[in-house]
Each structure stands twice: as structure tokens, then as C-alpha cells.
Amino acid sequence: MYLTVLGCWAPYPQPSGACSGYLLQEDGRSLLIDTGNGVLSRLLQHMEVKDLDAVILSHLHPDHLMDIYSLRHAAEAANREGRMNRRIPIYLPYGPAEDFNRIMGFNKAFELQLIDELPAPKGVTVAGFQVTFVPSKHNLPAYSIAVTGSKRFVFSGDTAYNEELIKLAGGADLFLCEASGLDKDAEYLKDNHLTARQAGELARAAGVKRLMITHFYPEYALSQLQAQAEQGFGQRVELAREGATVTL
Ligand SMILES: [Zn+2]
Numbered sequence: 001m002y003l004t005v006l007g008c009w010a011p012y013p014q015p016s017g018a019c020s021g022y023l024l025q026e027d028g029r030s031l032l033i034d035t036g037n038g039v040l041s042r043l044l045q046h047m048e049v050k051d052l053d054a055v056i057l058s059h060l061h062p063d064h065l066m067d068i069y070s071l072r073h074a075a076e077a078a079n080r081e082g083r084m085n086r087r088i089p090i091y092l093p094y095g096p097a098e099d100f101n102r103i104m105g106f107n108k109a110f111e112l113q114l115i116d117e118l119p120a121p122k123g124v125t126v127a128g129f130q131v132t133f134v135p136s137k138h139n140l141p142a143y144s145i146a147v148t149g150s151k152r153f154v155f156s157g158d159t160a161y162n163e164e165l166i167k168l169a170g171g172a173d174l175f176l177c178e179a180s181g182l183d184k185d186a187e188y189l190k191d192n193h194l195t196a197r198q199a200g201e202l203a204r205a206a207g208v209k210r211l212m213i214t215h216f217y218p219e220y221a222l223s224q225l226q227a228q229a230e231q232g233f234g235q236r237v238e239l240a241r242e243g244a245t246v247t248l
């Protein structure tokens with residue numbers, strides 16, 4: 001099972017960078033989590049849209065969403081030209097209405113499934129992976145996501161500290177967790193995001209095997225985020241690096 005980081009910046013990219021986008025692959029199956037700005041061109045460096053099995057949007061903030069608008073055109077073109085003969089399943093939460101309703105209109109490209117409407121516990125098979133969703137703590141409807149293939153991958157999405165995420169991340173082979181700031185930002189972040197140290201503490205509480213931090217604001221030195229995350233985790237912490245593929 002492989003994870004390729006397509007984009008890791010928030011809420012805007014650094015030069016030549018991309019916002020949230022993560023590609024999970026195993027046995028020829030491909031699942032894309034988040035379509036932040038810049039993610040589609042990065043995805044196309046690794047695969048063709050016709051081979052994309054499904055997409056999950058953790059939430060509809062622009063840094064996790066924007067390239068859905070260009071992916072729509074790529075999927076429609078692939079169908080029109082006979083390279084693909086299906087709609088791509090997209091799992092997403094409801095809201096804000098303006099974005100959601102616009103995506104609802106892309107029904108030639110996408111087959112939409114509201115995560116909110118999945119019966120509890122929100123477990124479903126997506127692209128051959130077992131996927132579980134847990135609501136995160138954010139200022140929009142948003143989810144943390146566990147994806148199980150031969151290994152267990154957990155992505156925090158955007159979230160403040162959340163006991164339910166600790167349960168979801170329990171025993172993860174790789175936990176990809178947002179780390180949106182340093183200790184000094186804790187007050188500013190506290191309702192919607194995690195500091196790097198909190199990401200580490202949460203990962204330690206969950207007993208994950210590996211922690212990779214992401215969702216970097218371009219203002220920060222990544223080495224400082226990494227150092228504070230490692231203090232929280234008590235072990236080495238990896239940084240998400242655009243273009244890098246890691247084996248779970
Ligand atoms: Zn967000």
C-alpha cells in the first residue's frame with residue numbers, strides 16, 4: 001500500500017506547491033483524498049484520470065477542494081473521448097451549500113455520495129479499501145478518514161484535538177495528521193486545527209506506528225514544526241513532502 005503526497009500546503013501554497021491532496025494505491029487501485037489547488041496537475045504526473053477509482057473530500061474548504069472543478073472537466077473529457085465509461089465516485093460532506101450544490105451539478109463526471117448519510121458507524125468500501133469516517137472538529141462539516149487495505153492509513157483532515165480521532169487512529173501503520181502551527185499559535189488554532197505538538201500528542205495517545213505531519217502554512221520553518229511534533233510524539237516524525245511516495 002502506497003501513499004503519494006500530491007500537496008501539503010494550507011491554506012495557500014508556497015511557490016510551485018499544491019494544497020491538500022493524497023493518493024493511496026494498492027494492487028492497481030487508486031483512491032485520491034482531497035483535491036486542493038494544484039493537486040490535479042500533480043496527480044497527472046503519476047496516473048491518468050481514467051484510472052482513478054474514487055475520490056474522498058474531507059471537507060469543502062478551498063485548500064481541500066478547488067481542483068474538483070478541473071477534475072470534473074478531465075473526467076468529462078475522458079468519457080467523451082471513450083477513454084473512460086463511468087462516473088468517478090466522490091464521497092463528501094454537505095456544506096457550504098454554494099460549493100456543494102455546484103459540485104452536485106457535475107453529474108456527468110461524478111457519482112456523489114454524502115458521507116453524512118452513511119449509516120453509523122460510517123464504514124464503506126471505496127476503491128476496494130475499507131474506509132471509516134469520523135466527524136472532525138472544524139468550522140465546516142468535515143471528516144477524519146481511516147483507509148484499510150493491507151495496512152491501515154489514517155488521515156486527520158482538518159481538525160482540533162478530538163478524542164474520537166484518537167480512537168480512529170489507534171494502531172495506524174501511518175497516521176497523516178495536520179499540524180497547522182507552533183505552540184505560540186495554540187490559542188489562534190484551538191477551535192479548528194492542531195498545533196504540531198498536539199498532532200504528536202494525539203498520535204502518541206493513539207499508539208500509531210508512524211506519524212507524518214502535513215497541512216503546512218508556508219510561513220513556518222518545517223524543521224520547527226517537526227521538532228515540536230517530535231516532542232509531542234516522543235519519537236521521530238516525518239514531514240509530508242510533495243511528490244514523495246512512501247510505502248506503508
Ligand atoms: Zn479546513
Ligand SMILES: [Zn+2]
Pocket residue numbers: 010011020061063064158215
Ligand atoms: Zn485546510
